[in-house]
Amino acid sequence: MRIRRFLDVFTIVSLANSILILSVVLVSLVLVVESLPIIARDGLLPLVTSIWNPVKEEYGFLFALGGSLVTASLALVFSLALSIGSAVMYAEFLPRRFRVIVKNLMDLAASIPSVVYGLWGLKVLSPVLRTYIMEPLSELGLSQFVGRPTPAGTSIFTASILLAIMVTPLASAIIRERLLAIPSHIREALYSLGLTKVEVITLELKYIKRSILTATAVSYGRAVGETAAVAMVVGNVINLEFFKVFKPGYTISSLIADQYPNAEAYYFMKHALFYSALVMFFVSLAINIVLLKFGERV
Amino acid sequence: MKPLMLRKIRSLTMLALISTAFALTLLPVLSLIGTVVYNGMSVVFRNFPGIFFDIPAAPGSSEVGGIGPHLLGTMLLVALAMAIGTPISILAAVFTAEAIKSWERNLGRLTRLLTHMMIEFPTIVVGLAVYGLMTTLAPYIRALIPGFRPFSLLSGVIALIMVSAPYMYAQVEDGLKSIPQHIREAVYSLGAGRVLTSYVLLRYLKSTVYAAISISLARMISETAALFFTAFGSNVYPPLDSNLLFRPVGSLTLAVYTLGLSGYENWVELSWAASFILLMLCLALFALSKVVIRGE
Numbered sequence: 186m187r188i189r190r191f192l193d194v195f196t197i198v199s200l201a202n203s204i205l206i207l208s209v210v211l212v213s214l215v216l217v218v219e220s221l222p223i224i225a226r227d228g229l230l231p232l233v234t235s236i237w238n239p240v241k242e243e244y245g246f247l248f249a250l251g252g253s254l255v256t257a258s259l260a261l262v263f264s265l266a267l268s269i270g271s272a273v274m275y276a277e278f279l280p281r282r283f284r285v286i287v288k289n290l291m292d293l294a295a296s297i298p299s300v301v302y303g304l305w306g307l308k309v310l311s312p313v314l315r316t317y318i319m320e321p322l323s324e325l326g327l328s329q330f331v332g333r334p335t336p337a338g339t340s341i342f343t344a345s346i347l348l349a350i351m352v353t354p355l356a357s358a359i360i361r362e363r364l365l366a367i368p369s370h371i372r373e374a375l376y377s378l379g380l381t382k383v384e385v386i387t388l389e390l391k392y393i394k395r396s397i398l399t400a401t402a403v404s405y406g407r408a409v410g411e412t413a414a415v416a417m418v419v420g421n422v423i424n425l426e427f428f429k430v431f432k433p434g435y436t437i438s439s440l441i442a443d444q445y446p447n448a449e450a451y452y453f454m455k456h457a458l459f460y461s462a463l464v465m466f467f468v469s470l471a472i473n474i475v476l477l478k479f480g481e482r483v
Numbered sequence: 484m485k486p487l488m489l490r491k492i493r494s495l496t497m498l499a500l501i502s503t504a505f506a507l508t509l510l511p512v513l514s515l516i517g518t519v520v521y522n523g524m525s526v527v528f529r530n531f532p533g534i535f536f537d538i539p540a541a542p543g544s545s546e547v548g549g550i551g552p553h554l555l556g557t558m559l560l561v562a563l564a565m566a567i568g569t570p571i572s573i574l575a576a577v578f579t580a581e582a583i584k585s586w587e588r589n590l591g592r593l594t595r596l597l598t599h600m601m602i603e604f605p606t607i608v609v610g611l612a613v614y615g616l617m618t619t620l621a622p623y624i625r626a627l628i629p630g631f632r633p634f635s636l637l638s639g640v641i642a643l644i645m646v647s648a649p650y651m652y653a654q655v656e657d658g659l660k661s662i663p664q665h666i667r668e669a670v671y672s673l674g675a676g677r678v679l680t681s682y683v684l685l686r687y688l689k690s691t692v693y694a695a696i697s698i699s700l701a702r703m704i705s706e707t708a709a710l711f712f713t714a715f716g717s718n719v720y721p722p723l724d725s726n727l728l729f730r731p732v733g734s735l736t737l738a739v740y741t742l743g744l745s746g747y748e749n750w751v752e753l754s755w756a757a758s759f760i761l762l763m764l765c766l767a768l769f770a771l772s773k774v775v776i777r778g779e
Contacts, residue, residue, distance in 0.1 A: 195677040201570070202578050202579065202590050205598055206594055270502075271505045289773075293765075293769050296705070296769055298739075299707060300758075305514070305518055350511045445712055458611070465605055
């Protein structure tokens, strides 16, 4: 009788929860277990060295870690500028009848597969960026700081621009919705002080800084984890000077995607790639914790 | 306070910057849609309707062939993943929302925490972990099924479920949570048990559930990174026999990636065609989800 009260029909449903929990636990467990051999051998060394020599079984993926952080950070800067600008334009200036079109276009842009962005980035964006931005700038003498672009135009810079284009629709939507939700009495109070339109907007942006933080964290997480599009335009070259952004390079995700087919041939390479995935896992976890503590629900 | 003139100049400069940002946000999207539609349509109509059934032509030849195997692969992957993933995520959401006893509430809270963590995970990490899991399990599975390989339709389906189930779970659970308490109590007061109540509440939330399903469908169709080491990709039709689940399959997204990077002109053209089909599928699902939400 007691058991029957404890186990009603509804209890069976908890199986579904257990499957979900189990899958998350298994993912984390596999990552840790598979990277243990190389952690036992090298400790934290792969994080701070830049060697990729499978023949000698030497692996250090600082170049990819650096590439990931540089692409994601650059992408974040561009996408913040674009998303705040476009959200303000949408909420404050755009006539009502254009809003529906723009909103649907942006929402659609957020749902286009990333690999399609990758193909467009490879065939359209890379040549344009090389001809009109990267070559003129490196001709101007910046080449010792940013490197020289390759003929194809694939580079860390190209990847960050493409990432910025990809994450902007979502980031912009987060800021836009919050901007539209500002109570009209607050907006009217600001105008009644005799402020110009831009001064009002500046204050409104300060008022919604939590949403801007949320948009920032979500964009950064997406940018760090994005694989297919980045692997298509970042060049996939081991570049020890990952801070020279006009040169092609690697990010962690593109390193995994590009190198994995060779991994079975060497003993430690597979484990090294799992280790790099584990690092990405922790970066993403950190972003999630920031979101949970300071952000708001998207 | 600054002179009014200066403030007005500053205001105008900022306005110019804002308009530039707006234009720079829309321009790439329009260019992308335009390029994909233009390039993709011309390839699709060059070999219509064969593009949907043929295998890719030999690299470097003047023919394009088709992306039949990839289209079939995407359909198999998505159909299986939806069939398994949808009930799991909806049931888990129902359990979390209707939990009463303390162990149930704790289980629900744990599910919520872990799946929310999973939502923003890089999908390549999920794909890699599924591959690691499958290689570890392969010797045991091979004892039952001799032809099993870690690169297979089955691994692809598992990876897709892991990528999209957290989304669907979160959306349905949020929907259930947002139902006013008095409606839930009204259903219970009629003497319904928890199973019947959940069923009634899910029907009440019909449009949310349909929207969640169509968004998950779009996510599964557009997923690439999680399929690299699971479905692996293939340019030929898999033999349709009992080992279908245990062989590598192609997918439209993997086709865009590998054919697009191949460097052969006719394969790049196929990549545009695959992109075009993907774009149209996403557009259709996007329109569907809008219609469903508006139909509430």
